Amino acid sequence: MLLIFLLFTNVRRAFWSMDDLNDKCQSNPCSNGSLGSTSTCNLHDKKGKLSETGKAMLVRSTVFLGLFGLMAFGWAAPPSKPVPAPQDSNLQTCLHGFSGCDVSALSPDEIKQVSTVSMKRNLESCMEGSTVCDPTRLSATDATAVQAARYRRNLDKCGSGSPTCNPLLLSAKDAEALRKTVLERNYAKCLEGSPTCDPTRLTPAESKSVAAASLRRNLDHCNEGSPTCDPTRLTPQEASVVRVAAARRNLQHCLDGLFTCDPTELTEAESKEVRTTFERRNEAACKDGLASCQPLELRPADLDQSRAGFRSRNVDACKQGLPACDPSLLTGPEMASVTAAFQQRRSRLNRTQQSRP
Numbered sequence: 001m002l003l004i005f006l007l008f009t010n011v012r013r014a015f016w017s018m019d020d021l022n023d024k025c026q027s028n029p030c031s032n033g034s035l036g037s038t039s040t041c042n043l044h045d046k047k048g049k050l051s052e053t054g055k056a057m058l059v060r061s062t063v064f065l066g067l068f069g070l071m072a073f074g075w076a077a078p079p080s081k082p083v084p085a086p087q088d089s090n091l092q093t094c095l096h097g098f099s100g101c102d103v104s105a106l107s108p109d110e111i112k113q114v115s116t117v118s119m120k121r122n123l124e125s126c127m128e129g130s131t132v133c134d135p136t137r138l139s140a141t142d143a144t145a146v147q148a149a150r151y152r153r154n155l156d157k158c159g160s161g162s163p164t165c166n167p168l169l170l171s172a173k174d175a176e177a178l179r180k181t182v183l184e185r186n187y188a189k190c191l192e193g194s195p196t197c198d199p200t201r202l203t204p205a206e207s208k209s210v211a212a213a214s215l216r217r218n219l220d221h222c223n224e225g226s227p228t229c230d231p232t233r234l235t236p237q238e239a240s241v242v243r244v245a246a247a248r249r250n251l252q253h254c255l256d257g258l259f260t261c262d263p264t265e266l267t268e269a270e271s272k273e274v275r276t277t278f279e280r281r282n283e284a285a286c287k288d289g290l291a292s293c294q295p296l297e298l299r300p301a302d303l304d305q306s307r308a309g310f311r312s313r314n315v316d317a318c319k320q321g322l323p324a325c326d327p328s329l330l331t332g333p334e335m336a337s338v339t340a341a342f343q344q345r346r347s348r349l350n351r352t353q354q355s356r357p
Contacts, residue, residue, distance in 0.1 A: 122138070159178065159181060190202060222245075251270050279302070
């Protein structure tokens with residue numbers, strides 16, 4: 001639009017300039033022998049009107065400016081996107097295998113293109129083992145390639161132990177290799193004690209190895225105190241080792257104060273050691289005022305040492321107004337300190353309330 005406006009302005013200025021020249025030439029006509037014969041006065045006739053040459057030059061300049069404006073407008077305008085024809089859209093739908101393909105609207109060449117693409121897509125589906133594969137549309141070469149791909153897929157499934165394996169499709173060589181692989185996998189499962197182990201497929205030597213591995217695994221379970229331990233499978237020497245490990249484990253549980261401790265399995269020396277450890281732990285708990293303290297289990301000497309701690313904690317509880325305070329245990333000086341603590345607390349509260357606006 002800007003270029004069109006500039007074009008109109010230039011044409012209007014050209015007409016105005018020609019009018020000015022017309023007025024000048026009428027007021028000062030050019031002589032035949034002067035330099036004015038080659039000036040713009042030659043564009044006018046004697047009557048002051050535009051001559052034919054002047055009109056032609058004006059027309060040419062106007063046309064030139066118009067063409068230049070149109071070319072500039074064409075360069076500045078953004079290229080418009082071609083709108084696909086309905087037939088091309090239907091062709092793309094058919095080529096991509098989308099629903100809504102109208103085969104009746106296709107030309108013979110387009111039908112050939114769609115058929116080629118469809119056959120290629122069907123071959124890819126068959127190679128991948130898809131359920132949309134149509135084997136009747138395959139050529140002899142493609143059918144051979146599809147069969148080879150299907151065989152490789154089934155062989156991989158059989159090698160990985162997949163339940164979708166079909167061993168009937170394997171060749172004699174691959175079936176024998178698969179049988180060896182399955183036996184090795186079953187032997188490894190039996191050595192690990194897997195519930196999927198099939199002991200009927202083991203050789204005599206493999207059965208001995210699996211039995212030995214099972215005995216070692218049971219011995220480890222018994223030494224660790226596992227509930228899966230089967231003591232009936234232990235040898236006398238192994239049973240004695242397991243009993244020593246169990247006694248050592250029970251002693252540690254008793255020393256740690258665990259509920260799994262069985263005091264009936266302790267020896268006299270172990271019982272004394274456990275009793276000493278318990279008294280020391282209980283004394284420390286009573287001194288620290290812990291809930292696990294059992295004052296009735298304290299010895300008289302330990303009780304006298306812990307009484308000072310009880311009294312000090314009781315005074316602190318009374319000063320703080322805690323429910324654990326027992327005022328009957330307070331002495332005169334302790335009651336005075338508790339009273340002073342409450343007075344200080346009330347005075348601070350009063351000062352805080354008075355300072356507020």
